[in-house]
Amino acid sequence: MSAWETVIGLEIHVQLATKTKIFSGASTAFGAEPNSHASLIDLALPGTLPALNREAVNMAAKFGLAIGAEINRRSIFERKNYFYPDLPKGYQTTQLAEPIVGAGNFEIVLDDGSRKIVRIHHAHLEEDAGKSLHEDFHGMTGIDLNRAGTPLIEVVTEPDMRSAEEAVAFARALHSLVSAIGICDGDMSQGSLRFDVNISMRRKGEEKLGTRTETKNLNSFRFMEMAIRKEVERQIDILEDGGSIIQETRLFNGDTGESRSMRSKEDANDYRYFPCPDMLPVVLTEAQLVELKNSLPELPQQRQGRFIEQYGLSDYDARILSADLATSDYFEAVTKQSGDAKMAANWIMGELAAKLNAEEKTIADCPVSAAHLAELIARLKDNTISSKIAKQVFEGCWNGEGSPDQVIEARGLKQVSDTGELQKMVDQVIADNASQAQAYRDADEIKRTKMFGFFVGQAMKASRGKANPQQLNELLQKALNS
Amino acid sequence: MTLHQLSLTELKSLLDDGKVSARELTDHFLARIEKLDGELNSFITVTAEQARREADAADAARSQGKAGLLNGLPIAHKDIFCTDGVRTSCASRMLDNFISPYDATVVERMRNAGAVMLGKTNMDEFAMGSSNETSFYGPVKNPWDLSRVPGGSSGGSAAAIAGRLVPAATGTDTGGSIRQPAALNGITGLKPTYGSISRWGAVAFASSLDQAGPMAKTAADCALMLQTMVGHDIKDATSVDRPADNYLANLDKPLAGLTVGLPEEFFPATLDDRIATLAREAARELERQGAKVVSVSLPSIGLSVPAYYVIAPAEASSNMSRFDGVRYGYRCQDPVDLMDLYKRSRSEGFGAEVQRRILIGTYALSHGYYDAYYVRAQKVRRLVRDDFVRAFEKVDVILGPTTPELAFPLGAKKNAPLTMYMTDIFTIAANLAGLPALSMPAGMIDQLPVGVQLIGNYFREGQLLNVAHRYQQATDWHRQAPAFGGE
Numbered sequence: 023m024s025a026w027e028t029v030i031g032l033e034i035h036v037q038l039a040t041k042t043k044i045f046s047g048a049s050t051a052f053g054a055e056p057n058s059h060a061s062l063i064d065l066a067l068p069g070t071l072p073a074l075n076r077e078a079v080n081m082a083a084k085f086g087l088a089i090g091a092e093i094n095r096r097s098i099f100e101r102k103n104y105f106y107p108d109l110p111k112g113y114q115t116t117q118l119a120e121p122i123v124g125a126g127n128f129e130i131v132l133d134d135g136s137r138k139i140v141r142i143h144h145a146h147l148e149e150d151a152g153k154s155l156h157e158d159f160h161g162m163t164g165i166d167l168n169r170a171g172t173p174l175i176e177v178v179t180e181p182d183m184r185s186a187e188e189a190v191a192f193a194r195a196l197h198s199l200v201s202a203i204g205i206c207d208g209d210m211s212q213g214s215l216r217f218d219v220n221i222s223m224r225r226k227g228e229e230k231l232g233t234r235t236e237t238k239n240l241n242s243f244r245f246m247e248m249a250i251r252k253e254v255e256r257q258i259d260i261l262e263d264g265g266s267i268i269q270e271t272r273l274f275n276g277d278t279g280e281s282r283s284m285r286s287k288e289d290a291n292d293y294r295y296f297p298c299p300d301m302l303p304v305v306l307t308e309a310q311l312v313e314l315k316n317s318l319p320e321l322p323q324q325r326q327g328r329f330i331e332q333y334g335l336s337d338y339d340a341r342i343l344s345a346d347l348a349t350s351d352y353f354e355a356v357t358k359q360s361g362d363a364k365m366a367a368n369w370i371m372g373e374l375a376a377k378l379n380a381e382e383k384t385i386a387d388c389p390v391s392a393a394h395l396a397e398l399i400a401r402l403k404d405n406t407i408s409s410k411i412a413k414q415v416f417e418g419c420w421n422g423e424g425s426p427d428q429v430i431e432a433r434g435l436k437q438v439s440d441t442g443e444l445q446k447m448v449d450q451v452i453a454d455n456a457s458q459a460q461a462y463r464d465a466d467e468i469k470r471t472k473m474f475g476f477f478v479g480q481a482m483k484a485s486r487g488k489a490n491p492q493q494l495n496e497l498l499q500k501a502l503n504s
Numbered sequence: 505m506t507l508h509q510l511s512l513t514e515l516k517s518l519l520d521d522g523k524v525s526a527r528e529l530t531d532h533f534l535a536r537i538e539k540l541d542g543e544l545n546s547f548i549t550v551t552a553e554q555a556r557r558e559a560d561a562a563d564a565a566r567s568q569g570k571a572g573l574l575n576g577l578p579i580a581h582k583d584i585f586c587t588d589g590v591r592t593s594c595a596s597r598m599l600d601n602f603i604s605p606y607d608a609t610v611v612e613r614m615r616n617a618g619a620v621m622l623g624k625t626n627m628d629e630f631a632m633g634s635s636n637e638t639s640f641y642g643p644v645k646n647p648w649d650l651s652r653v654p655g656g657s658s659g660g661s662a663a664a665i666a667g668r669l670v671p672a673a674t675g676t677d678t679g680g681s682i683r684q685p686a687a688l689n690g691i692t693g694l695k696p697t698y699g700s701i702s703r704w705g706a707v708a709f710a711s712s713l714d715q716a717g718p719m720a721k722t723a724a725d726c727a728l729m730l731q732t733m734v735g736h737d738i739k740d741a742t743s744v745d746r747p748a749d750n751y752l753a754n755l756d757k758p759l760a761g762l763t764v765g766l767p768e769e770f771f772p773a774t775l776d777d778r779i780a781t782l783a784r785e786a787a788r789e790l791e792r793q794g795a796k797v798v799s800v801s802l803p804s805i806g807l808s809v810p811a812y813y814v815i816a817p818a819e820a821s822s823n824m825s826r827f828d829g830v831r832y833g834y835r836c837q838d839p840v841d842l843m844d845l846y847k848r849s850r851s852e853g854f855g856a857e858v859q860r861r862i863l864i865g866t867y868a869l870s871h872g873y874y875d876a877y878y879v880r881a882q883k884v885r886r887l888v889r890d891d892f893v894r895a896f897e898k899v900d901v902i903l904g905p906t907t908p909e910l911a912f913p914l915g916a917k918k919n920a921p922l923t924m925y926m927t928d929i930f931t932i933a934a935n936l937a938g939l940p941a942l943s944m945p946a947g948m949i950d951q952l953p954v955g956v957q958l959i960g961n962y963f964r965e966g967q968l969l970n971v972a973h974r975y976q977q978a979t980d981w982h983r984q985a986p987a988f989g990g991e
Contacts, residue, residue, distance in 0.1 A: 067586075067605070067606070068707040068826070069604075069608060069703075069707045101822050105846055112822070112826050163842075165831075292870055292871045294869035294870060294871075296869055300711050300740075301741050302742065
């Protein structure tokens with residue numbers, strides 16, 4: 023057992039899914055030609071001024087309402103001053119002393135089913151920077167300002183997480199929340215959520231926090247987990263060698279799995295924050311908050327609870343199936359039409375998830391509709407097909423061969439439950455394998471159990487998998503034991 | 505009387521009566537500029553071709569019965585206002601090569617009203633200065649005495665009007681930049697209430713203090729311009745959404761019932777007696793017209809200058825950050841790396857006064873000094889505002905001198921920034937409080953004009969224009985013209 027306790031706090035940049043930028047009318051669409059979505063304001067031309075996109079304010083408030091945090095009725099934009107080529111104004115417009123979302127709690131469920139509260143310190147509104155492009159410019163740097171001015175909320179947690187698993191569980195839960203309430207498209211590959219991880223170590227039982235490092239801009243759960251494990255190892259190595267941790271910002275390279283120091287506290291900028299004189303305080307009225315609250319859909323956590331209660335799912339199943347709205351809706355549709363929540367859950371988390379993963383698809387573009395999966399489950403339940411055959415039927419549906427009934431019909435996969443037909447098969451198998459049958463009859467009970475499988479296999483093969491397994495078992499038992 | 509001696513209002517009558525065309529007016533003033541601005545240096549850019557086109561378009565619009573309020577009237581814009589397709593330099597090497605791709609709201613509104621832009625006027629670099637000596641394009645001369653400064657930062661606009669090169673121009677006022685040059689050039693200038701004119705397209709100096717306004721020969725001319733300039737603009741979050749006043753309709757209102765306050769703090773023992781006397785005489789003229797004159801106190805006013813020289817540079821230090829040599833404007837030759845690009849572009853692109861204010865402002869916002877300087881200055885700002893709020897419970901208008909001294913010789917204060925900063929001692933408070941304030945000519949000393957300042961309550965610029973107009977009906981200080989350029 024390690025003598026060290028890991029302490030983790032997160033800062034998460036969530037890109038808000040507004041159509042236009044936070045201070046200009048330019049589009050926030052990803053992937054356009056460089057600088058084609060950069061307006062006069064985004065270019066910080068002389069004389070331009072910010073005009074606040076109210077939708078960004080509403081989305082930030084929705085986040086606060088969804089986690090039950092305090093919402094500041096009056097919040098203030100400030101300027102964070104520093105020079106960087108992809109920061110056109112020379113300052114980032116952000117919030118500091120009076121952010122829009124105050125303190126709140128965020129409950130996560132861990133893989134073992136235990137629950138944990140992570141305290142949210144605050145969440146503030148700010149603008150994203152542009153991008154520096156270091157390739158293709160022969161010793162120069164290109165600047166793309168399409169992203170500059172994209173609205174973000176930065177969510178800052180208290181240092182409440184104690185392991186990479188907890189941090190990732192939090193990250194996943196946050197991801198599913200912001201997607202569910204429609205304030206973020208959740209596309210991590212496009213940087214829609216980016217995580218900064220603050221990590222420090224302390225001896226178990228110690229109250230005082232150790233010196234922390236910050237690893238910036240992790241944009242996948244896997245990288246986040248890797249980066250935390252690496253950093254924890256690195257810090258423990260240093261501490262156990264009697265060294266001390268330097269407060270610094272680190273960058274993690276997902277390709278090499280290594281991190282390196284970016285800047286130490288000593289090089290840190292003095293950002294000279296002050297209230298932005300171009301903007302008025304952001305005011306939210308009680309009526310606006312009520313309206314925003316009423317517009318919130320069922321949250322993943324609420325849905326998770328409902329799935330456990332209404333469908334009798336396990337904590338784990340409920341969490342996976344409630345994580346995003348598309349999966350939840352799919353699950354509920356299959357359950358409703360098939361009448362069997364447990365089977366629906368198993369199929370969605372088993373065969374369907376495996377297939378989606380293998381083909382890098384999401385549930386939204388799943389070729390098997392909820393109605394088809396429900397039909398498949400119904401055919402299983404009425405013994406039209408066996409669970410083994412069901413996988414073939416599923417395969418057929420996936421490949422666009424039609425509904426389960428059509429696939430069963432076309433491929434001739436209907437289960438054979440006709441006793442006469444099955445009896446013929448059984449007799450044939452025993453006749454073809456007379457010596458094995460004799461050996462079986464001569465064997466003791468323990469050996470027989472082992473040998474029985476051989477006959478089942480042969481008979482199944484003869485039926486091309488379509489034999490009703492239960493009936494087949496019974497008939498074989500009878501034939502061999504007679 | 506020749507065209508250039510007439511007021512904007514008089515020129516408008518001539519146009520409305522068909523006695524002169526926009527093209528004739530434009531050609532007349534362009535010829536004046538051509539002939540005389542070599543000496544004054546009041547313009548950075550003259551847009552002669554564009555002006556003639558605009559004048560012809562104005563005449564055409566008028567013939568179709570579509571004349572706007574300013575149809576055909578020649579004006580100039582301070583070179584701080586962005587003008588589509590025209591260099592907008594802010595009198596800085598940093599923006600010497602900057603052609604704006606868009607119009608400031610003020611420019612657009614005046615163009616839509618039919619005004620004809622003759623060019624862009626000289627100014628202190630990025631509006632930082634009180635003498636027009638910090639311009640990259642050289643100092644502007646005062647037409648009353650070419651060896652003296654015209655004041656600043658809107659010195660080009662003021663000198664061009666006083667020199668009869670243009671009948672009216674726009675300015676901006678962050679700490680007195682409309683009123684002080686108006687006073688030193690014998691013209692009328694108004695800084696409206698903060699938020700009444702959009703700042704969109706006016707290059708920012710100190711955002712919480714900057715306000716555009718009209719400069720012209722008379723209060724009536726300023727009213728005519730202001731009518732077009734004011735209005736809510738969604739592009740400027742600090743612009744106020746309120747119904748428009750009719751400034752022209754109330755110009756002649758009698759002054760009976762008006763209470764004018766003279767703050768003792770605007771008449772300190774150290775003030776030039778001759779200037780104090782002229783200000784008191786102006787108050788007496790208002791009294792003659794039925795106003796009551798009383799004494800008021802603004803005890804915190806003495807703290808205005810130090811508070812201003814923390815807040816304005818603090819905001820400026822941040823506003824100037826976008827001038828980094830990356831996207832537009834001046835870029836140094838062959839930078840070796842990013843730091844070199846930043847350092848040399850900014851060191852070479854900005855003049856000394858701009859650099860001084862960036863340093864002061866950066867210091868005031870720095871970690872460990874923020875509370876002692878910036879936060880404290882904001883508290884002082886509140887005290888100054890509170891002084892005015894109390895005073896306006898008793899009086900309608902506050903009157904005092906605009907400046908503590910006459911136009912000073914070029915170079916006299918160039919190396920004494922603190923003495924230079926004190927020239928704004930009477931004007932800064934109105935910016936800190938966001939109040940409307942006007943300067944009007946109220947006498948002459950040693951053949952140099954003297955201005956008197958009227959400060960009004962929030963959104964009472966109509967009242968200021970009314971008082972100034974009534975004063976100008978009874979006096980002729982605003983009709984005095986310098987000998988410069990001949991009749």
